[in-house]
Amino acid sequence: MAPESLAEQLVKYLTDVHAMEIQALAQMRKAPELAGDPQLASAFETHCTETERHESLIRERLQAHDAAPSRIEDLLGKLSGKGFTLFAQANPDTPGKLATHAYSYEHMELAAYDLLEKVAKRAGDEETAAVAREIRAEEHAMAVRIGEQWDRTVAASLKGRDAAETLDGYLADAHALETQSATLLDKGPKLVGTPGLAQILENHHAETNRHLEHLERRLEERGGKPSRVKDAALKLGALNWSGFWAANPDTPAKLAMFAYAVEHLEIGAYEQLTRVARLAGDGETAMVVDQILPEERAAAEFIFGTFDDALDASLPA
Ligand SMILES: [Fe+2]
Ligand SMILES: [Fe+2]
Ligand SMILES: [Fe+2]
Structure with a gap:
């Protein structure tokens, strides 16, 4: 098979973000009623309108590259089984899980648009690059809005529940997430094809094993x-968060994007865990989590820093 041209690759990246927006729309339409808090609900409502615009902007860019709508349909048909599709179909059952999920999803979109802008520039398509930049800023702003409201999220999740009792469930959920991450980090370095990213994933694998030990303790x-730990792992499967890990990303860039989103699942989970621990009067757990959190943030930032290299390894020379 002939190697794909940059222009063909660009259409693939456009198709992927388009699919992400369609999935995001479905989420944003049901999110306000699950949010459990008026301020959170209104953040989702605002982003629903933004998401509608993203979808149509990207559709226009796709049409500019290949006007036949049947081609878009065709590409959409190939979506099922892609990690972000499975991920988007998750059904968060609490305000906390919704916020964690959305926080991660917005970061995945942010990463996808960052990559799209880079690919568009390499392909000499300044118009698509500008659209990608504009949308990326709105994904970022939405991620920040969610990240500023963990107190409200936790309050909404704990409504009518006992913090101490809930805490064990949050600990078990974090344990299930870390277990999944360890799997991704185990196979990741062999897939990435860039030494810098491989090293980051390996280092974070070691950190992840330590996090697991702390949580178990x-x-x-x-x-x-x-x-409880087993139940949490099962529930995680039901949430389809495992979609990421089952998806087998086909390029280093996609693996970097998934890993970045996974780190934000963890950040969201730990931001809430530390608050629930404090409310439950468990300072020891809060302290443990407060030591883990900066390592998750650093891992995410390190991964973000490799996007250019990951693209080099993913695109035709
Ligand atoms: Fe969007
Ligand atoms: Fe978004
Ligand atoms: Fe992590």
């Missing part, structure tokens, strides 16, 4: 039942 010291 806290679960044990709190007298949590081991079955």
Whole structure:
């Protein structure tokens, strides 16, 4: 098979972000009623309008490259099974899970638009690059809005529930997330094709194993039942968060994008875990989480810093 041209690659990136926006629209339409808090609900409503505009801007760019709508349909048909599709179909059952999920999804979009801008520039398509930049800023702003409201998110999730009792569930959920991450980080370095990103993933794998030990210790010291950890892992599967890990990203750039989104799942989960721990009067757990959080943030930023290299390894020379 002949290697794909940059222009063909650009159409693929456009198709992927278009599919992401269609999935995002479905999420944003149901998110306000799940948010559990008027301020959070209104953030989702605002972003729903923005998402509608993103979808149509990207559709226009796709049409500029290949006007036949059947081609877009055709590309859309190939979507099922893609990691972000499975991910987007998650059904968060609490305001906290919704916020974690959305926080991660917005970061995935941010990463996707960052990559799209870079590909468009390399292909000499300044118009698409400008659209990507503009949308990226709105994804970023939405991610920041969610990230500024963890207190409200936690309050909405704990409504009518006992913090101490809920805490064990949050710990088990974090444990399930880290277990999934360890799997991704285990196979990641072999897939990436760029030494810098491989090294970052390997380093974070070691950190992740330590995080797992800390969480296990806290679960044990709190007298949590081991079955809780198993239940959380099962629920994670039901949420389809495992879609990321099952998706087998086909390029280094996509793997970097997924890894970046996964780190933000963890950041969202830990931001809430530390707050729930404090409300439950468990300073020890809060302290453990406050040590883990900067490592997750640093890993995310390191991964973001490799996007150019990842693209070099993904695109035709
Ligand atoms: Fe969007
Ligand atoms: Fe978005
Ligand atoms: Fe992590």
